[in-house]
């Protein structure tokens with residue numbers, strides 16, 4: 001067999017191999033393993049969205065190749081949603097491109113702007129695709145530590161200026177996976193100034209912009225004056241409308257960056273199935289009651305988890321957004337050993353923080369995307385296995 005290309009060899013090893021193995025072993029022993037590990041909405045896609053997709057499946061024109069950039073109707077629905085939701089105006093003709101889920105665009109953006117040897121600023125802990133796309137493009141990763149004492153925001157002033165000068169892209173993600181942190185007033189303004197000074201493309205991953213609680217409304221990066229000159233924002237219907245399986249997202253913002261991403265993509269894929277684009281339009285243009293309802297479900301689960309974890313010894317500030325909780329590992333454990341301990345003793349899967357980068361060490365993530373009953377059962381098991389923890 002031919003050798004594997006270096007760009008693929010250079011991808012980080014799959015970190016969860018040992019945990020997967022343990023899960024399989026437990027299952028074969030007859031344990032009903034409960035996973036708090038996967039960030040994938042458990043509830044179905046809202047009915048009105050499915051109905052529109054079913055209708056569009058029978059329309060002949062939808063059976064052919066879609067346009068690579070997305071139907072204008074789709075791009076207009078995204079632009080209208082930005083206007084309504086954030087008061088941000090983007091031109092659907094040249095400031096919006098469709099994506100096969102935002103993950104696809106995040107992975108490809110480095111191919112557009114990063115040459116071998118260029119630097120990319122990557123938050124750590126962070127969604128692994130920022131690093132993966134950078135490695136595939138031959139770029140060098142400069143980690144931006146996200147630390148609790150900085151509310152999980154990177155300190156731009158700590159980036160050495162020679163590194164900043166070599167940087168082509170800055171990835172950001174608020175509300176944040178895995179930490180559930182949100183941005184603070186003024187931070188995005190600092191980002192715009194920084195990106196201007198060093199000529200860096202800001203890529204804001206807004207996957208969780210519509211997953212929030214108790215009236216908190218996460219801002220769009222594009223709300224900031226000058227943001228469109230330096231950046232783009234990624235989003236999708238996956239998280240707010242329970243549509244992770246449909247693969248439909250967008251990038252919005254800087255005209256040049258959107259054009260280049262579209263140009264690259266037209267050489268790789270042929271767009272998103274039009275029936276799926278129509279389903280996404282139905283989601284974006286329809287009543288947003290389904291989003292509030294889904295957020296209500298996560299909020300209730302968050303409160304269940306906070307109460308139970310509080311009894312075990314975790315003192316957690318209630319999260320404002322995302323369906324994750326980012327928790328400290330108890331004394332005597334590493335991220336991995338704690339995750340293994342929980343599978344072994346409780347039949348409960350959590351994600352070790354190191355899966356998101358070196359700065360995730362000492363933490364683990366749980367996801368609230370499982371039924372109330374299963375979550376309750378998992379929490380009960382944690383309590384009986386752990387008793388009371390200290391740090």
Ligand SMILES: *Cc1c(COP(=O)(O)O)cnc(C)c1O
Nearest residue numbers: 101102103127177207236238249
């Ligand atoms: C889920 C997720 C995405 C990608 O979602 P798509 O389904 O590809 O749109 C992007 N970023 C983060 C941080 C996520 O958690």
